[in-house]
Amino acid sequence: MVDISVSLGNINLPNPIIAASGTFGYGYEFSKYFNLNILGGISIKGTTLEPRFGNPTPRIAECYSGMINSVGMQNPGIKNVIGEQIPMLRKCFNNLILANIGGFSIGEFVACAKLVNECDDIGMLELNVSCPNLHADGENFGTSPEALKEVVKEVRKVLTKKPLYVKLTPNVTDIVKMAKICEEQGADGLSLINTLLGMRIDLATKKPIIANKMGGFSGKAIFPVALRAIYQVYQQVKIPIIGIGGVSSARDVIEMMLAGATAVQVGSQTLINPFAMKEIVANLPKVMAEYKINKIQDIIGGGH
Amino acid sequence: MDIQNCKILSNEKIAKNTYKMVLECNTKSITKPGQFINITLQDFYLRRPISVCDYDANSITIIYKILGQGTKSMASLTPDIILNCMIGLGNGFDITKSDKNPIIIGGGVGVPPLYRLAKELVKIGISPKVLLGFNIGEEVFLANEFSALGCEVLVATADGSIGHKGFVTELLDGIEYDYFFTCGPLAMLKAVCNMTISDGQISLEERMGCGFGACMGCSIMTHSGAKRICKEGPVFEKKELIW
Known part of the structure; x- marks a missing residue:
């Protein structure tokens, strides 16, 4: 039997597959489709301090082998999430819950982090400094080295009981520089990558399809970009990396782990096939056997 | 699902x-x-x-x-x-909320789901009047099929080549009804909600990511909070919608 368990810092996961934020809601709705406990973790829908309806529609555009979303962090607010959504998820899920937290100010991130810190059901804070849908032209904390340093530093101060993972944007000149800032400010790990800023124009209306004009480009098409970012960052930082971006098969999982990911999130693929993660977990041992991998933890960074 | x-x-x-x-x-x-x-x-x-x-x-x-x-x-x-x-x-039409004398109003490519709806209403002994709107005569479809169910069918086309010349909502004049079901272009749905005197159900559409409630791509704000067109919808009650 092959071993598909991984250790993400001090957290042991039965397998490296984590549901990516924004593609799996708060998880519990999907327990009627399959047993959620086959997943290593679930990163909840990006959550902010106050409830948000999000951006105007259309929020979705299709691309070649991918999609653009401009949801804009629609969520019921951190208090509702901790009080109602997480307990409902915990009833049907025993493994790692990642609280994906977004915000408009350092104060908002810190306020959310304090609440996350006290919630026993949350295993990790995934600091979303990289959502391209909250500010004009996709600007966010993750695109400015100074702002990134400040937000990670302040959140780290109040997040005393949980690992802090920072989810970074690929929409920067040098993602390694951003990763190093996070490591220096005490982040326990990194989630790489968030969506690429993209857009589509409708030939019939001759206007952008997305109401907000731009949005986050995800799906199979961005896999090589994610892989490259993980590969570069792995060489320069010591903290673990959760790989994200276009993963749609067990082969992709192995490829991403070879680049340096310890665990892997599956996002857009779930939107076109809600059983994608279940299939990936089931296929992982077969693909490992095919490539003579006995213990998946051993291949992390093997591509270097 | x-x-x-x-x-x-x-x-x-x-x-x-x-x-x-x-x-x-x-x-x-x-x-x-x-x-x-x-x-x-x-x-x-x-x-x-x-x-x-x-x-x-x-x-x-x-x-x-x-x-x-x-x-x-x-x-x-x-x-x-x-x-x-x-x-x-999705969550379809709820025929149990219909009164005895409903109308069905369909526009263009919004007409298809209304056919099964009419069939279900006929099954429980309700024969809805059916108002169908299209841009041009060549685009008209399903009118005969609705008639075959025993429904009274009125057609409007913008070019006047079949039925009433003008909007489908103009067919509402003088028609008696106590409930409505509708599906069609957004402008038509809005007009239907403004012009109808009864409660009713409206089927909406939007560009969707997943279609099963995971991505929040197709959300709308309603009087009872944010709803997903693909999951809580596509059918909503008139009183829920904010125009």
Whole structure:
């Protein structure tokens, strides 16, 4: 039997597959489709301090082998999430819950982090400094080295009981520089990558399809970009990396782990096939056997 | 909801740019008229959400209009091709809320889900009046099928080539009704909600990511909070909607 368990810092996961934020809601709705406990973790829908309806529609555009979303962090607010959504998820899920937290100010991130810190059901804070849908032209904390340093530093101060993972944007000149800032400010790990800023124009209306004009480009098409970012960052930082971006098969999982990911999130693929993660977990041992991998933890960074 | 590989039994043009496709599949996950299926097409990343026009135990009929590259590709598909479909999506029309004398108002490619709705109403002894609107006469479809159910059918076309010349909402003048069901272009739905004197149900559409409630791509704000068109909808009550 092959071993598909991984250790993400001090957290042991039965397998490296984590549901990516924004593609799996708060998880519990999907327990009627399959047993959620086959997943290593679930990163909840990006959550902010106050409830948000999000951006105007259309929020979705299709691309070649991918999609653009401009949801804009629609969520019921951190208090509702901790009080109602997480307990409902915990009833049907025993493994790692990642609280994906977004915000408009350092104060908002810190306020959310304090609440996350006290919630026993949350295993990790995934600091979303990289959502391209909250500010004009996709600007966010993750695109400015100074702002990134400040937000990670302040959140780290109040997040005393949980690992802090920072989810970074690929929409920067040098993602390694951003990763190093996070490591220096005490982040326990990194989630790489968030969506690429993209857009589509409708030939019939001759206007952008997305109401907000731009949005986050995800799906199979961005896999090589994610892989490259993980590969570069792995060489320069010591903290673990959760790989994200276009993963749609067990082969992709192995490829991403070879680049340096310890665990892997599956996002857009779930939107076109809600059983994608279940299939990936089931296929992982077969693909490992095919490539003579006995213990998946051993291949992390093997591509270097 | 379930996912099946469905064989195309037929795929024929029934009006200008409008096609009827029959898919072989198990329909046990369909619970209400007005639900939709979400179809994977070769070379397209996202599925295509299409409303169910009619179904029996072993097949689903959909009617779609060529509006983009995806539906254009669908129109070229031939029988025996297999399509992967998510079936039984969304929350359809609730016929138990209808009064005794409902009207059905359909516009263009919004007409198909209203056919199964009419069938279900007829089954419980209610014969709805059916008002259908199209841009031009060549686009008219399903009018005869509604008539065959025993419904009184009135058609409006913008060019006046069939039925009343003008908007379908103009057919409301002088018609008695106590409830309505509608599906069609957003401007028509808005006009219907403004002009109707009764409660009713409206089927909406929006560009969708997943079609099963995961991505929040198709949300709308209602008087009872944020709702997903693909999950809590596509059918909403008039009193819920904010125009």
